[in-house]
Amino acid sequence: MSEIVDLKALEILDSRGNPTVAVEAHLASGARGWAAVPSGASTGTREAVELRDGDARYGGKGVRRAVAHVEGEILAAVRGMEAAEQEALDRRLIELDGTPNKARLGANAILGVSLAVARAAAAEAGEPLYRRLGGGAEAFTMPVPMMNVLNGGAHADNSVDVQEFMILPTGAPDMAEAIRYGAEIFHALKAVLRGRGLATGVGDEGGFAPDLPSNEAALEVLMEAIGRAGFTAGRDIHLGLDVAASELREGGRYRLASEGRELDAGGMIDLLAAWVERYPIVTIEDGLAEDDWAGWQELTRRLGGRVQLVGDDVFVTNPAILRRGIDEGVANAILIKLNQIGTLTETLEAIRLATEAGYASIVSHRSGETEDTTIADLAVGSAATQIKTGSLCRTDRVAKYNRLLAIARELGDAGRYPGLAAFPRAEG
Ligand SMILES: C=C(OP(=O)(O)O)C(=O)O
Numbered sequence: 001m002s003e004i005v006d007l008k009a010l011e012i013l014d015s016r017g018n019p020t021v022a023v024e025a026h027l028a029s030g031a032r033g034w035a036a037v038p039s040g041a042s043t044g045t046r047e048a049v050e051l052r053d054g055d056a057r058y059g060g061k062g063v064r065r066a067v068a069h070v071e072g073e074i075l076a077a078v079r080g081m082e083a084a085e086q087e088a089l090d091r092r093l094i095e096l097d098g099t100p101n102k103a104r105l106g107a108n109a110i111l112g113v114s115l116a117v118a119r120a121a122a123a124e125a126g127e128p129l130y131r132r133l134g135g136g137a138e139a140f141t142m143p144v145p146m147m148n149v150l151n152g153g154a155h156a157d158n159s160v161d162v163q164e165f166m167i168l169p170t171g172a173p174d175m176a177e178a179i180r181y182g183a184e185i186f187h188a189l190k191a192v193l194r195g196r197g198l199a200t201g202v203g204d205e206g207g208f209a210p211d212l213p214s215n216e217a218a219l220e221v222l223m224e225a226i227g228r229a230g231f232t233a234g235r236d237i238h239l240g241l242d243v244a245a246s247e248l249r250e251g252g253r254y255r256l257a258s259e260g261r262e263l264d265a266g267g268m269i270d271l272l273a274a275w276v277e278r279y280p281i282v283t284i285e286d287g288l289a290e291d292d293w294a295g296w297q298e299l300t301r302r303l304g305g306r307v308q309l310v311g312d313d314v315f316v317t318n319p320a321i322l323r324r325g326i327d328e329g330v331a332n333a334i335l336i337k338l339n340q341i342g343t344l345t346e347t348l349e350a351i352r353l354a355t356e357a358g359y360a361s362i363v364s365h366r367s368g369e370t371e372d373t374t375i376a377d378l379a380v381g382s383a384a385t386q387i388k389t390g391s392l393c394r395t396d397r398v399a400k401y402n403r404l405l406a407i408a409r410e411l412g413d414a415g416r417y418p419g420l421a422a423f424p425r426a427e428g
């Protein structure tokens, strides 16, 4: 046990070259913890607020005010608090901010402190962070990775509407093999694209971002890459999508620009149902927009029995909004993004609530990331069964996979890799 004596914050860069907040927490014992805050591009409207300076520096995106809040007002309020008492710390931060969405001090300032202190407390205890998140558990579930190898939507400048096409190594026996499957398919996909004369540059999350004539064409190149790498789709590998449909919404309809068509919610559900028929898709995130609650209920009724339906923009990792979704039959899984809600405690609360309701939790990166690997520990230590952390070729993404490899070796048999069992609704 040791108390907080200092907080140092720094404006650093994220993987898109935009400023973000890093915090180092210092304890009386000399233990330290460091954390950096990620940043999204396809953000939900009800996310906790990222405080940005709005002045001439970095086109208004500077975070010097958030940095000043950490070293000024926040430090003054938490100095002397016990670092191991995470809930008390996070409650204090929430009260100090005083707004419902952390707009005054900034969720970037608050999350940086919340995570840096969690890491300092783990360092003080001589334990890896994941061991401190699971309430003293001895056995852990390693997360099945959703690897985003083909980028579209707001994360790439190509013609593809669906934001993320993901491969899931559901048939791998363990974490290390899962990552190998993913990397081999990633390389095979490059060869497939090159062979067709398509671009092999990558999008924000390190997935390829070629121009393709339709969203189905993206699914087809993925299927080809899986086979070319020597794997069997539907056995070794399943597919996942993040439609990020809030970004497609225009005047109450969904615009698929690459296909030159506009659909209502019913049309989108029909389209997703057809894809689930034709391809081994076991998970679909944000299949409809955050403000299309009635559409989401219909989507869940139609497809919720056979595929994982993940709420990202619609829930924004907010326990209160998730509660309403559970009560009203919206989705059957939640995407967990620390900076959507802004503290570790509230993030764990969202996962707990989801688990109690039979919803799966998927711990996720943001499209703007850093070398911080906290989400790997969160995915292992919490009740989450999956992780979404991008492709296999950018260090901001690979850092998380490398951390998972290290944790898997450390845990050995105490770290079970669930494979397809992480998707109870998938039809085998
Ligand atoms: C990771 C995602 O993107 P962003 O961080 O841009 O919200 C997502 O939409 O799931």
Ligand SMILES: [Mg+2]
Binding pocket: 242, 244, 285, 286, 312, 313, 335
């Ligand atoms: Mg999403």
